[in-house]
Amino acid sequence: MxxxxxxxxxxxxxxxxxxxxxxxxxxxxxxxxxxxxxxxxxxxxxxxxxxxxxxQEISYTLDDSTEYNEVDRAAEDGDMVNITYSSTMDGEDFDGGSGEDVDIQLGAGYLEGDILQDAESQIIGMKAGDTKEMDLTIPEDYYFDDTLAGQSIQVTLTVNTVSEVNRPELTDEFVASISDFDTVxxxxxxxxxxxxxxxxxxxxxxxxxxxxxxxxxxxxxxxxxxxxxxxxxxxxxxxxxxxxxxxxxxxxxxxxxxxxxxxxxxxxxxxxxxxxxxxxxxxxxxxxxxxxxxxxxxxxxxxxxxxxxxxxxxxxxxxxxxxxxxxxxxxxxxxxxxxxxxxxxxxxxxxxGETYSDEDVVDLSLDDEAETEIVDADTEAATEAASETGSEA
Missing domain, CATH: 1.10.3120.10 (Trigger factor, C-terminal domain)
Structure with a gap:
């Protein structure tokens, strides 16, 4: 992609x-x-x-403007479902085998390469609040841990919500609603x-x-x-x-x-x-x-x-x-x-090309003979940006 x-x-x-x-x-x-x-x-x-x-950029924009409306009916292909699940292998828990409040759009390839890849067809038909026991096989292209590929697992899966996906079409009206332009x-x-x-x-x-x-x-x-x-x-x-x-x-x-x-x-x-x-x-x-x-x-x-x-x-x-x-x-x-x-x-x-190497550098680990001023700065959780410190050598 x-x-x-x-x-x-x-x-x-x-x-x-x-x-x-x-x-x-x-x-x-x-x-x-x-x-x-x-x-x-x-x-x-x-x-x-x-x-x-x-x-592709337009597709991202349409995705950003997509609405998800909860519905009280069985899940259908194309719906967005929110699920919670837990898995065991030979009766034992394993890393990557559980998840809470996971959003999946059925039929969109969200589960490709995931341990739940074969669960998608079984989710169709479930309603919010339904729980189902599933016997699944971890796919051969499992991305999290290839040592688990092909293993049989037992999954308990609960559907929390079912939502219809309303993705807008690229029209003059849509363009006018998100930009300063009147036409596509x-x-x-x-x-x-x-x-x-x-x-x-x-x-x-x-x-x-x-x-x-x-x-x-x-x-x-x-x-x-x-x-x-x-x-x-x-x-x-x-x-x-x-x-x-x-x-x-x-x-x-x-x-x-x-x-x-x-x-x-x-x-x-x-x-x-x-x-x-x-x-x-x-x-x-x-x-x-x-x-x-x-x-x-x-x-x-x-x-x-x-x-x-x-x-x-x-x-x-x-x-x-x-x-x-x-x-x-x-x-x-x-x-x-x-x-x-x-x-x-x-x-x-x-x-x-050749990458930079420090093989030619002689590290004398010289003592810093100058006064150093350390300036502290905060980092925010949203970007966790690290602010650096200043010095004089």
Missing amino acids: KKRISYALGVTCATALLLGGCSSSSTYGKYMTLGEYKGLEVSKIKTEITDDDIE DAYKEDLKKTLEASAEENNEYMAGSDALTQVVENSTFKGYPDNLYNECKDLYDQTNQAYAEMLGLDVSDFEGTDEEIKAAVESMVYEDMVVTSIAEKEKITVSDDEYTQYVENNLDTYGMSSVEEFESTYSKESVMDELLREKVQKFLLDNAKVTEVSEDEYYQEYDE
């Missing part, structure tokens, strides 16, 4: 703040030699928005421009990030301030915890080994040192006015209704650091040899 382009843009922006630089107020001359950062060769994706892209054609034309602008912003950021990675590879590091590493490690931990909570996972499920964690944090450290060094050499700064304008212009992107709500989730420092990074990345692209490529060509190059 293709990702929703406009949604992906919001995720990219939020992720940028989550993973932004750990500090942007230090001079790192004694720890590194900045590599070549002008005249880089950079590939940039050129996205072609197709009719399929437009239709005008709406599609504007949607295409919006998707193109979103894709271009994403592609620009990716190309700039690739350019920054090249500069890191071109630079030589002989250590880093301990406080900078600690701040990046805190940010790394907070970000992973936020993602884990949003995805309903445990951090240990995706965090990696101690060596991989150290490498990931050091990558953040080196990028921060490079961004700061380039900004200092080229006198690139971010003003308070630029910060304010950015926040006011992007409230909708972040799903915020006011500047106050935004600032309760993201620290000003994290935004300023990310804006500085974006300015540096733009500077790199403005001074690079940029080649536009298709998405397939880009990812083929990416797969064939």
Whole structure:
């Protein structure tokens, strides 16, 4: 399934703040030699928005406008049912075998690859309050735990509610009710421009990030301030915890080994040192006015209704650091040899290219000789955005 382009843009922006630089107020001359950062060769994706892209975005919009009306009758194909279930295997409970208040649209493929895949036909005909015992077989493509594939299970399933699904049709009237346009054609034309602008912003950021990675590879590091590493490690931990909570996972499920964690944090450290060094050499700064304008212009992107709500989730420092990074990345692209490529060509190059490694870095674990100021910031449950800390090395 293709990702929703406009949604992906919001995720990219939020992720940028989550993973932004750990500090942007230090001079790192004694720890590194900045590599070549002008005249880089950079590939940039050129996205072609197709009719399929437009239709899929419209499908998302129709889904968002769909109404679900509870009915007092037996469930039919196409209905949305809310269920609670529990399962046993040879009389024993097992991970992933139960769920409460789970919404399923019958016939929409919601249960494909799920332990309840074969239960769908048996749910049809049940009414709210009905409970049924089912003997099922876990499908061979069970995504949660392939060691359970093909096993027989016993399921107790209760239907809590049955709802009719009323999905609107794309008409001029519908378009007028959700937009400033009166016709479907005008709406599609504007949607295409919006998707193109979103894709271009994403592609620009990716190309700039690739350019920054090249500069890191071109630079030589002989250590880093301990406080900078600690701040990046805190940010790394907070970000992973936020993602884990949003995805309903445990951090240990995706965090990696101690060596991989150290490498990931050091990558953040080196990028921060490079961004700061380039900004200092080229006198690139971010003003308070630029910060304010950015926040006011992007409230909708972040799903915020006011500047106050935004600032309760993201620290000003994290935004300023990310804006500085974006300015540096733009500077790199403005001074690079940029080649536009298709998405397939880009990812083929990416797969064939060498990834950044810290094998050439001599980690002297130098003591930080400078005074450090730690700035604490809150994280909100909705986005669990981790605000980073500032330091002077």
